[in-house]
Amino acid sequence: MARVALDRVRKVYRNGFEAVKPASFEIADGEFLVLVGPSGCGKSTLLRMVAGLEDITEGSLSINGREVNGVDPAERDIAMVFQNYALYPHMTVRRNIAYGLKNRGMAKDRIAAKVQEAARMLNLTEHLDRKPSQLSGGQRQRVAMGRAIVRDPALFLFDEPLSNLDAKLRNQMRIEVKALQRRLGVTSIYVTHDQVEAMTMADRIIVLNAGRIEQIGTPSEIYHSPASVFVASFMGAPPMNLMRGAIETGAVRLSDGTALMQAPAGRGGAVTLGIRPEDVHVGEGPADFDVALVEELGAHRLLHGEVAGQPFTAHVLKDSPLGPGRHRIGLPAGALSLFDPDTGVRL
Amino acid sequence: MKRAGFANPWLPVLLLLPQLTIICLFFYWPAWQAVRSSFFLEDPFGFGETFVGLQNYTRLLDSTQYMKNAWFTLWFSAVVTALSLGIALLLAVKADSVLRGARTYRTLLMWVYAVAPPVAGFIALIVFNQRWGPLTEFFAQFGWEIRIRLEYFDTAFAMIVASVWKQVPVNFIFFLSGLQSIPPAVREAAMIDNRSAVSRFWTVTFPLLAPTGFFLLIINITYSLFDTFGMIDTILRNNPGDQPVTLVYQVYLDGFRGQDIGGSSAQSVVLMVLVLALTVFQFRLVERRIHYT
Amino acid sequence: MAHIPTTSDRAPAPARLLAAGRRRAPRIRWGGLVDHLVLIAGALFMLAPSLMLLQMSTIPDEQIMRTGPSFQIGDRFLPNLDKALNESMSFSGETTGRNMFRNSMILGFGFAIGKIVIAMMAAYAIVYFRLRFAMLAFWLIFTTLLLPLEVRIVPSYEITQQLGLLNTWTGLIVPLIASATATFFFRQYFLSVPEELVEAARIDGAGPIRFFLDILVPLSRTMVAAMFIIMFVYGWNQYLWPTMISTEEGRFTLVQGIKQITQGLEGGHIPEFGRSNILAILAVLPPVLVVVFFQRWFVKGLTDTDK
Numbered sequence: 001m002a003r004v005a006l007d008r009v010r011k012v013y014r015n016g017f018e019a020v021k022p023a024s025f026e027i028a029d030g031e032f033l034v035l036v037g038p039s040g041c042g043k044s045t046l047l048r049m050v051a052g053l054e055d056i057t058e059g060s061l062s063i064n065g066r067e068v069n070g071v072d073p074a075e076r077d078i079a080m081v082f083q084n085y086a087l088y089p090h091m092t093v094r095r096n097i098a099y100g101l102k103n104r105g106m107a108k109d110r111i112a113a114k115v116q117e118a119a120r121m122l123n124l125t126e127h128l129d130r131k132p133s134q135l136s137g138g139q140r141q142r143v144a145m146g147r148a149i150v151r152d153p154a155l156f157l158f159d160e161p162l163s164n165l166d167a168k169l170r171n172q173m174r175i176e177v178k179a180l181q182r183r184l185g186v187t188s189i190y191v192t193h194d195q196v197e198a199m200t201m202a203d204r205i206i207v208l209n210a211g212r213i214e215q216i217g218t219p220s221e222i223y224h225s226p227a228s229v230f231v232a233s234f235m236g237a238p239p240m241n242l243m244r245g246a247i248e249t250g251a252v253r254l255s256d257g258t259a260l261m262q263a264p265a266g267r268g269g270a271v272t273l274g275i276r277p278e279d280v281h282v283g284e285g286p287a288d289f290d291v292a293l294v295e296e297l298g299a300h301r302l303l304h305g306e307v308a309g310q311p312f313t314a315h316v317l318k319d320s321p322l323g324p325g326r327h328r329i330g331l332p333a334g335a336l337s338l339f340d341p342d343t344g345v346r347l
Numbered sequence: 348m349k350r351a352g353f354a355n356p357w358l359p360v361l362l363l364l365p366q367l368t369i370i371c372l373f374f375y376w377p378a379w380q381a382v383r384s385s386f387f388l389e390d391p392f393g394f395g396e397t398f399v400g401l402q403n404y405t406r407l408l409d410s411t412q413y414m415k416n417a418w419f420t421l422w423f424s425a426v427v428t429a430l431s432l433g434i435a436l437l438l439a440v441k442a443d444s445v446l447r448g449a450r451t452y453r454t455l456l457m458w459v460y461a462v463a464p465p466v467a468g469f470i471a472l473i474v475f476n477q478r479w480g481p482l483t484e485f486f487a488q489f490g491w492e493i494r495i496r497l498e499y500f501d502t503a504f505a506m507i508v509a510s511v512w513k514q515v516p517v518n519f520i521f522f523l524s525g526l527q528s529i530p531p532a533v534r535e536a537a538m539i540d541n542r543s544a545v546s547r548f549w550t551v552t553f554p555l556l557a558p559t560g561f562f563l564l565i566i567n568i569t570y571s572l573f574d575t576f577g578m579i580d581t582i583l584r585n586n587p588g589d590q591p592v593t594l595v596y597q598v599y600l601d602g603f604r605g606q607d608i609g610g611s612s613a614q615s616v617v618l619m620v621l622v623l624a625l626t627v628f629q630f631r632l633v634e635r636r637i638h639y640t
Numbered sequence: 641m642a643h644i645p646t647t648s649d650r651a652p653a654p655a656r657l658l659a660a661g662r663r664r665a666p667r668i669r670w671g672g673l674v675d676h677l678v679l680i681a682g683a684l685f686m687l688a689p690s691l692m693l694l695q696m697s698t699i700p701d702e703q704i705m706r707t708g709p710s711f712q713i714g715d716r717f718l719p720n721l722d723k724a725l726n727e728s729m730s731f732s733g734e735t736t737g738r739n740m741f742r743n744s745m746i747l748g749f750g751f752a753i754g755k756i757v758i759a760m761m762a763a764y765a766i767v768y769f770r771l772r773f774a775m776l777a778f779w780l781i782f783t784t785l786l787l788p789l790e791v792r793i794v795p796s797y798e799i800t801q802q803l804g805l806l807n808t809w810t811g812l813i814v815p816l817i818a819s820a821t822a823t824f825f826f827r828q829y830f831l832s833v834p835e836e837l838v839e840a841a842r843i844d845g846a847g848p849i850r851f852f853l854d855i856l857v858p859l860s861r862t863m864v865a866a867m868f869i870i871m872f873v874y875g876w877n878q879y880l881w882p883t884m885i886s887t888e889e890g891r892f893t894l895v896q897g898i899k900q901i902t903q904g905l906e907g908g909h910i911p912e913f914g915r916s917n918i919l920a921i922l923a924v925l926p927p928v929l930v931v932v933f934f935q936r937w938f939v940k941g942l943t944d945t946d947k
């Protein structure tokens with residue numbers, strides 16, 4: 001299929017705005033890479049440069065070792081699924097799916113066979129002669145997928161393909177898209193602002209913030225060892241607890257002085273402490289947690305309150321008897337993340 | 348422009364070529380000619396011309412005929428615009444509020460849009476026929492004996508009636524579509540907040556229609572200036588005498604009948620300036636809605 | 641204009657609520673009656689003159705000369721229609737209704753088609769290409785919106801004459817196209833087409849010409865229809881320019897012929913109201929029918945684009 005490599009790829013729009021700062025990474029053959037980040041951080045810009053819809057200002061993009069900076073989108077052997085699907089509204093589903101094949105001069109009977117096969121795979125067979133306006137949101141999404149897969153591209157590009165669906169359908173399509181990609185084994189770049197989508201679908205995640213790559217890693221790495229305060233707070237719901245703290249007299253301490261763990265060598269002064277709500281031991285430990293509110297989520301509960309005068313959330317099991325009031329908590333050393341309070345970078 | 352536009356260098360030039368050629372040949376060149384000739388005096392037989400500076404313009408100001416027609420054009424435009432906007436607004440509000448027959452009314456009230464101005468003039472000649480015209484008979488009952496093409500004011504009156512008849516439909520179409528684009532939720536909120544339908548109209552509906560109204564104001568003035576030509580020419584039957592004519596008609600008379608190219612060009616330039624001023628005014632009003640890219 | 645369908649294309653809830661609220665009308669509303677009276681008066685104001693023309697064409701000219709229009713329906717309609725269609729108003733024998741009708745059709749269709757084709761091409765170039773002189777082309781084209789033909793009528797005539805285009809269809813139609821109304825509307829429309837459509841098409845391997853013909857033109861059907869109606873009516877109704885350019889009687893259009901028609905009412909003999917009225921009706925019938933039958937497109941085209 002395809003290997004993709006970006007070498008210091010940068011994008012400056014004509015108005016002088018630098019939407020993507022020099023970015024370098026590689027995508028392995030068959031890998032599912034997710035680009036995640038808040039709205040406006042440059043995800044689409046990066047994806048569209050890979051597609052050839054946007055000029056690359058600087059740097060080099062290669063697919064299978066060949067530099068494709070100046071190559072037309074149609075010649076890059078890619079397929080793309082857009083957020084609003086971009087189906088041709090005046091064409092039937094059949095013609096929508098077939099359009100790219102027809103433009104390549106494929107024989108009619110082969111086109112028909114490929115369209116049938118894609119339609120079967122996506123449960124669209126009965127809808128082939130409808131117009132997009134006669135389909136539901138989920139079906140339109142599938143047509144967009146169908147248009148991408150019939151082409152047997154070397155690379156799939158997805159730009160927030162599920163964002164226009166309601167929550168339930170989104171969960172279902174998430175699984176379908178991922179399963180389809182697995183089955184076809186096509187290298188994919190998937191853009192989303194939804195961290196759940198990123199976590200559940202990705203082989204590897206790239207977190208983007210204001211045009212800069214914050215971290216590249218597997219979902220587990222990103223979740224458990226966030227490279228920066230930004231990643232820690234962006235990934236995970238509820239997000240990681242972040243608190244002011246300090247390294248003093250050989251220990252990492254909360255701002256009220258509670259010692260949590262032994263200090264790492266060669267560091268002193270202020271730090272930002274981070275811990276995931278589910279890593280907190282509620283019931284015993286050195287710190288005090290003033291719980292103000294209990295949020296019932298069925299399978300588990302969230303306790304919201306303050307630790308050392310700063311907002312804090314902890315995760316407890318559904319049969320936990322704990323309610324509002326003061327509880328003791330433990331913050332295990334292995335689960336603590338330390339960040340530089342000025343740069344936000346992980347220590 | 349689209350963000351992912353095609354980069355093909357010669358195709359867009361080819362696509363633009365027909366339009367640009369026609370525009371240069373039949374718009375920019377004539378417009379330039381009009382401006383140029385307005386500073387020259389042309390020999391009536393077409394042999395040579397002399398530069399006369401602003402003389403063609405000062406001649407206009409000194410001409411009582413021209414000034415009289417300028418005044419006529421001014422109040423004619425004002426009356427036609429006010430009447431056709433007012434009547435159309437009334438009809439549109441009513442057509443928007445009736446439950447039954449709304450579509451039939453819409454059709455009956457808009458079809459005159461498609462009637463050519465000379466036909467409106469033709470109809471005016473019949474309804475104001477001096478012997479038996481229905482409107483002549485109607486006004487005779489009030490002691491007003493209408494004699495169009497003989498009495499200055501009567502002719503002007505017939506022109507106004509014909510123009511309003513022709514112009515109400517366009518305004519009606521725009522007002523009605525403006526009314527129908529007011530979100531139902533806004534109307535409901537107004538209905539809850541305000542019990543009086545009349546006060547609701549003036550405080551909610553009317554301000555929401557104001558942009559449409561401003562736009563139509565310009566359209567109507569332009570219409571009264573230019574599109575009434577055929578109607579006036581039909582009513583006057585080639586024979587204006589001392590009857591009222593608009594400035595555009597005067598351009599035509601002096602340029603083609605009088606062979607006074609300089610004077611006619613100066614008049615054209617005056618009209619150009621007038622239309623430009625109107626358009627700039629209009630763009631300033633609607634500039635928020637127009638995006639230049 | 642939502643051409644990319646979204647998930648929420650159901651009617652919004654408030655509209656349904658309002659519809660339900662409106663259906664409940666328990667008592668007779670006197671205000672409603674007044675509304676209808678106003679509308680009927682308006683409709684009569686619009687309709688009466690044309691009904692009168694029709695009535696006059698059914699009774700003998702001698703009678704009209706004496707008593708004018710009435711409510712009587714006579715039997716002269718068909719003979720008058722025959723006269724209007726087949727008898728010439730002038731000695732040349734070419735100003736028959738039939739002939740003028742044909743000329744009007746040529747003008748209406750020629751103008752509408754020419755204008756739409758040229759406008760779509762220009763708007764496409766401006767919106768969908770990275771063009772060095774895009775700004776200049778845009779201003780060159782859209783400045784023409786500012787000045788109607790009437791203010792540059794004399795020099796326009798002279799140029800058409802110098803090009804030897806008097807009494808030709810080209811000379812009649814092409815100079816009328818030299819204003820960018822349709823180009824402006826198509827540009828606005830193309831800008832409202834979602835960006836992703838051209839991007840999807842490019843990835844699907846469509847070049848500029850294929851995208852235009854396969855996707856943009858079919859997508860603009862409604863817009864083309866609306867433009868066609870507006871431009872057909874505009875072209876058909878032209879008066880001043882045809883009067884100046886087409887001086888050969890064989891090229892007269894119906895609207896232009898109105899002048900001859902009215903002059904026919906003046907002569908020493910009995911004025912031929914029957915025939916004249918039918919010619920006048922013939923001169924308004926095609927544009928009126930187009931506007932009435934394609935009302936929805938026409939209204940949408942007119943009001944969507946002009947703002």
Ligand SMILES: Nc1ncnc2c1ncn2[C@@H]1O[C@H](COP(=O)(O)OP(=O)(O)O)[C@@H](O)[C@H]1O
Pocket residue numbers: 013014015017019037038039040041042043044045046350
């Ligand atoms: N054509 C453009 N010209 C200038 N700035 C742009 C253009 N397109 C996007 N941007 C800016 O670039 C940034 C990144 O945009 P985008 O890649 O679309 O973000 P995302 O997809 O992550 O939401 C945004 O701040 C956006 O405003």
Ligand SMILES: [Mg+2]
Pocket residue numbers: 043044045159
């Ligand atoms: Mg985006």
